[in-house]
Amino acid sequence: MSEFILSATGLTKTYKQRSGRFGFSTTLVKALDNVDIALKSGTTLAVVGESGSGKSTLARCLLQLQPLDAGKVLFDGRDLASLDREALRAARRDLQMVFQDPFASLNPRMRVGEIVVEGLVIHQLGDAEQRRAKVVSMLERVGLSAADMKKYPHEFSGGQRQRIGIARALILDPKVVVCDEPVSALDVSIQAQILLLLKELQREMGLSYLFISHDLRVVRHIADEVAVMHRGRVVEQGQVEALYANPREEYTQNLLNSIPGRHRQAA
Amino acid sequence: MADLLKVEKLTVAPAAAPSRLLVNNVSFSLSPGRTTCIVGESGSGKSLTALSVMGLLPKALQRVSGDIVFQGSSLVGLSNTQMCDVRGKRIGMIFQEPMTSLNPVLTIGFQVGETLSTHLGLSGKALRTKVAALLESVGIPAERANSYPDELSGGQRQRVMIAMSIACEPAMLIADEPTTALDVTVQAQILALLADLKTRMNMGMLFITHDFGVVADIADDVVVMFRGEIVEKGSVGDVLDRPQHPYTRALLDCVPDAEGRKALKPIDYDWLKGASV
Structure with missing residues (x-):
């Protein structure tokens, strides 16, 4: 097995967008423009960028949730695009996602136990008793309790819901978790709890994270490597300390200089 | 310097549950040409404090007690028509979502x-x-x-x-999370613009935010709110560098820094309860 668990080369994705005053004309938007990216096993690669930079499109395309125009995604040595439906489904067991909005990404009509166990049911793992035991231990691991299985998502706060989302993603013991802005909707105190939880789980379960974020302060804490995206291209990538200390590209410098409070802390 | 705005013992509660204090005994003041940041987490009462000053509290809520004095006269008890003359003319306002605020x-x-x-x-x-x-x-x-x-x-x-x-060249500008929905480079530009306008027009600025980084960039004075109460207030240097209250210290410990020098520490609310709140 190679050092990289997930790698992509030459990813390209173009959207048609309506334009003009009444939307009669269309323009092409290059959401991804020949993007190469590689995630080392057991580490965190953060993809940072401003809105419209293509970072969320990248996440969706890596998971094959959206078709690519061109490019290749290798996961654990296999080309994801070459897999048929069944094989892709099997591969997705190792490739999970945590979403930004803990209010929108949990089905309000399902109990927490049902939400978390769903992955095990879909992949036909274990019998009812084993599944239950697994759900309980997973919920406890993310800081919730067995009693929470019977509750509905609306009974929880934003931070707790994000814990449910994490439990759902991790119950299948995935290898890679794509986190799309997982703490952006949370207060800073809750954000700190979730970031620490993600780090602990990574150590314990040997997870690799692809961490999509616009918050450069959060990225500094969670990432080992960083890729900076701008207008569909990766303009700079590297090891987090080195990149923050010595950004080479003007765009990265500009981005880092805009971090609120940075100048004061540096003074 | 004479105070531009003086909020005295402001208390706000739902009309249906007057004992549930959403803003509790809040007092602070603002001078011309200075920026006061109210900082806190969601539910701390920071936005309700700003809405009270503007006389724009939601109908279900009411000011239980306290006074709001702007340029020497009380805004409390002004009729809606009188308040309309103050808002927009003597007090300017900016909100978080620029798309929904424009027609x-x-x-x-x-x-x-x-x-x-x-x-x-x-x-x-x-x-x-x-x-x-x-x-x-x-x-x-x-x-x-x-x-x-x-x-x-x-x-x-x-x-x-x-x-x-x-x-209308207002004497005071109230900005409620004006940069929260913006990208960081744009945020930096808007903060610089606001600071520049404040100086040029000698406005007092009341700036609501949840982000200590923004506080560090724009504030002269800081008011920290927690569960409807002010837990600490002072100059930006005092509050950020020498925080006195355990909640302020705990909240600052949660904020990741761009240098990655410090370890993140979530707030232990149980401990906080014991520690002299």
């Missing part, structure tokens, strides 16, 4: 001009000249006056909102 079917020039014609009675050429000057002062070319909001980026829309809020 999509009117040009930005018209919307900026509306403030001027309503409060100052300008019209015709005088109005157009003033609108052009205002747009230029917030960094938007005057010829964009005929553009509609959807033709502008988020940052430009927030600039239009700022142009509207300062149109």
Whole structure:
């Protein structure tokens, strides 16, 4: 097995967008423009960028949730695009996602136990008793309790819901978790709890994270490597300390200089 | 220096449950040419405090007690009509979402001009000249006056909102999370613009935010709120570098720094309860 668990080369994705005053004309938007990216096993690669930079499109395309125009995604040595439906489904067991909005990404009509166990049911793992035991231990691991299985998502706060989302993603013991802005909707105190939880789980379960974020302060804490995206291209990538200390590209410098409070802390 | 704004023992509660205090005994003041940041997490009462000052509390809530004195006279008990004369003219306001605050079917020039014609009675050429000057002062070319909001980026829309809020040269500007929805590079530009306008026009600015980084960039004075109460207030240097209250210290420990020098520490609310809140 190679050092990289997930790698992509030459990813390209173009959207048609309506334009003009009444939307009669269309323009092409290059959401991804020949993007190469590689995630080392057991580490965190953060993809940072401003809105419209293509970072969320990248996440969706890596998971094959959206078709690519061109490019290749290798996961654990296999080309994801070459897999048929069944094989892709099997591969997705190792490739999970945590979403930004803990209010929108949990089905309000399902109990927490049902939400978390769903992955095990879909992949036909274990019998009812084993599944239950697994759900309980997973919920406890993310800081919730067995009693929470019977509750509905609306009974929880934003931070707790994000814990449910994490439990759902991790119950299948995935290898890679794509986190799309997982703490952006949370207060800073809750954000700190979730970031620490993600780090602990990574150590314990040997997870690799692809961490999509616009918050450069959060990225500094969670990432080992960083890729900076701008207008569909990766303009700079590297090891987090080195990149923050010595950004080479003007765009990265500009981005880092805009971090609120940075100048004061540096003074 | 005389206080521009003095909030005294402000208390706000739902009309249906007057004992549930959402803002509890809040007092602070603001001088001309200075920026006071109210910082806190969601539910701390920071936005309700700002809405109280503007007289824009939701109908279900009411001011239980306390006084709000602006330029020497109380805003409490003013009729809606009287308050309309204060808002927009003597107190400017900017909100978080620049897209929902602008009318999509009117040009930005018209919307900026509306403030001027309503409060100052300008019209015709005088109005157009003033609108052009205002747009230029917030960094938007005057010829964009005929553009509609959807033709502008988020940052430009927030600039239009700022142009509207300062149109009548208010003595005070209230900004409720004005940069939260913006990208960081745009946020930095908007913060710089606000700081510049504040100095040039000698405005007092009441700035609501949840982000200590923004506080560090823009505040002169800081008010930290937690569960409806002020737990600490002081100059920006004192609060950020020498926080006295355990909650302020705990909240600062949660904020990741851009250098990655410190370890994150979530707030232990149980411990906080024991520690002299």
